[in-house]
Each structure stands twice: as C-alpha cells, then as structure tokens.
Amino acid sequence: MLELPAIDFSSSTTIVAAQIRKAHDKFGFVRLVNHGVPVELLQRVLDHQKEFFAQDLDYKSKFLADSGYRTEGFNPSPSNVGIKIKREHLYLFLRPLSRRDPRKWPDSHKDLVEELGVCSTKVYEKLIVALSMALDLDPLYLRDTLCQGELKQTFCTFSYPNNEKEEERDEIYGVPEHTDIGTLVLLFADGVPSLQVLLEGDGKWHTVKPLPGSFIVSFGEIMEVMSNGIYRATTHRVTLDKCKPRCSCAITFEPSEKAQIGPASSLLDKSRHSRVCYRRFIYGERYKEYEDGKFLKDFAKS
Numbered sequence: 001m002l003e004l005p006a007i008d009f010s011s012s013t014t015i016v017a018a019q020i021r022k023a024h025d026k027f028g029f030v031r032l033v034n035h036g037v038p039v040e041l042l043q044r045v046l047d048h049q050k051e052f053f054a055q056d057l058d059y060k061s062k063f064l065a066d067s068g069y070r071t072e073g074f075n076p077s078p079s080n081v082g083i084k085i086k087r088e089h090l091y092l093f094l095r096p097l098s099r100r101d102p103r104k105w106p107d108s109h110k111d112l113v114e115e116l117g118v119c120s121t122k123v124y125e126k127l128i129v130a131l132s133m134a135l136d137l138d139p140l141y142l143r144d145t146l147c148q149g150e151l152k153q154t155f156c157t158f159s160y161p162n163n164e165k166e167e168e169r170d171e172i173y174g175v176p177e178h179t180d181i182g183t184l185v186l187l188f189a190d191g192v193p194s195l196q197v198l199l200e201g202d203g204k205w206h207t208v209k210p211l212p213g214s215f216i217v218s219f220g221e222i223m224e225v226m227s228n229g230i231y232r233a234t235t236h237r238v239t240l241d242k243c244k245p246r247c248s249c250a251i252t253f254e255p256s257e258k259a260q261i262g263p264a265s266s267l268l269d270k271s272r273h274s275r276v277c278y279r280r281f282i283y284g285e286r287y288k289e290y291e292d293g294k295f296l297k298d299f300a301k302s
C-alpha cells in the first residue's frame with residue numbers, strides 16, 4: 001500500500017512550504033498531519049455521516065438533491081451512467097452562505113459541518129500561502145488570484161457499500177477514475193483502504209494507506225494550471241472493499257467563477273515543462289465543460 005508523504009502542518013508556513021516542495025512530486029497527493037483540526041471533530045463528523053446514511057431512504061430523501069450536476073443535498077447511487085457506481089453521497093454548500101439551501105441540510109449536520117467548515121478554512125488559508133511559497137511566488141499570489149473576494153467551499157460525504165464479488169471488482173466503483181476540478185480538496189476517511197491513485201511512474205493503480213485523523217490533499221486542476229504543471233491534479237478513484245463499507249468526507253475549495261486561471265508568469269521557465277502548458281481562461285467556463293466530461297488537456301492545453 002502507498003504511504004503518502006506526511007507534512008507536519010504545525011510547523012511554520014515557511015517550513016510547511018519546504019516540506020511541500022519536497023513531497024508533492026512523489027505521488028501527487030500529500031498528507032497533512034498535526035493540521036490543527038481536532039481529530040475528535042473529524043471522528044464525530046464521520047460518525048454522524050454513518051448515522052445519517054444508515055437511516056431509511058424515505059428519511060434521506062427529504063434532503064434529495066435536485067437533478068443536475070453537483071446539486072446540494074442527498075444523492076442516491078447514480079444510475080444510467082456508463083460505469084457502474086455504488087455509493088450514496090450528501091453534498092452541502094458551505095461558502096458563500098448565499099449558495100446554501102438550508103432545506104437540504106439534515107438538522108444533525110448544521111452545527112457540526114459548520115464547525116468543520118470554519119476549522120478547515122484555517123487549514124486552507126495556511127496551505128494556499130504555503131503552496132505559493134513553495135513555488136517562490138508572492139505568498140498571497142494564489143490566494144488572491146483565485147479568491148477574488150469570494151471563497152467557495154463545499155462539504156461532500158460518501159457512503160460506500162462493501163462488495164464481496166471478486167468478479168465485479170473491475171466493474172463497480174465507489175467513484176470512477178477522475179481528477180478533481182477546483183483548487184484543492186481536503187479528504188478524510190475511516191480506515192478502510194479503497195482510495196487509489198494512478199501513478200505516472202509505473203502507470204498502475206495503487207491503494208493509499210489510510211491514516212485516520214489526517215487530511216489527504218488532492219490538488220485540483222486549477223492548481224495544476226496555475227503552477228504550470230508543477231502541482232499535479234492526480235488521477236484517482238474509489239474501489240469497493242471486499243469486507244467493509246467505507247465512509248469518507250471531502251472538503252473542497254474552489255476559485256471564484258470570475259477568477260482568471262492561467263500559469264503564473266514567473267513560473268514559465270522554472271516548471272517541469274519549461275514552457276506554457278495551459279492557456280488562460282475564466283474558471284466559470286471550465287466548470288461547465290468539466291460537467292460535460294471534457295478533460296483539462298483538451299480544454300486548456302496550449
């Protein structure tokens with residue numbers, strides 16, 4: 001199993017930046033430990049999700065999401081898609097508050113998810129500065145370019161069943177292969193090993209070793225573009241464990257719809273590719289196309 005490089009997030013931002021510089025290239029994902037969000041809060045959030053998903057479908061359907069892509073609320077296992085997917089998920093908009101539909105929030109989630117939202121924003125704020133510093137950019141460059149005064153944050157929790165059938169292992173997924181779209185995702189989960197990353201080095205899928213209480217950082221496509229390919233949006237998927245169901249939570253941070261996305265000009269001769277890999281675009285344009293399944297390389301490669 002793949003042991004992700006762990007970043008001690010209690011260190012100063014400069015030291016965190018140095019750790020990121022060393023670690024991000026290895027597997028794409030990095031792990032944050034000592035991140036300042038109480039581990040007991042993460043555990044409470046996971047326990048709440050398990051209780052929510054264990055309720056009957058009638059109850060969960062009170063919070064049913066409207067049809068469409070990434071709509072707020074409860075989503076039963078999707079049907080009518082090419083790849084078979086088995087999971088339920090609950091998707092809640094944290095920021096800006098104006099996006100939130102309180103009718104889609106189970107009562108038990110209101111205070112707890114709000115608390116998680118506030119604590120995880122502190123992690124984001126330190127991380128986005130460290131990520132700029134690790135690229136030798138102005139420490140506020142990524143934060144200010146992406147945010148435009150409007151931080152978008154969501155909470156998404158997944159409940160995956162187990163699947164005993166060996167013959168279905170390559171047919172049914174919890175989440176099929178994808179890269180994340182936004183700026184970054186903080187993931188936390190119980191101890192069931194089902195998250196896999198595709199490594200560029202050997203072209204194979206590797207299961208990430210779980211470490212409950214830590215966050216996995218998945219860089220979204222937007223970080224790949226802003227860094228001109230230095231940070232990678234890692235291809236990943238979730239399989240179904242043979243014996244155990246799994247519960248995970250993803251806190252996503254996205255740029256403003258208006259944000260101008262493009263490689264930072266000072267990186268153009270420092271990056272892995274030493275040339276501009278991506279054209280400039282407005283985030284809102286990309287969002288629409290991601291929804292339709294268009295790959296970043298077809299959308300924005302220059």
Ligand SMILES: O=C(O)CCC(=O)C(=O)O
Nearest residue numbers: 158175180195238248250
């Ligand atoms: O459940 C997980 O560990 C990952 C979920 C995921 O890939 C996502 O939310 O984009």
Ligand SMILES: [Fe+2]
Nearest residue numbers: 178179180236
């Ligand atoms: Fe993902």
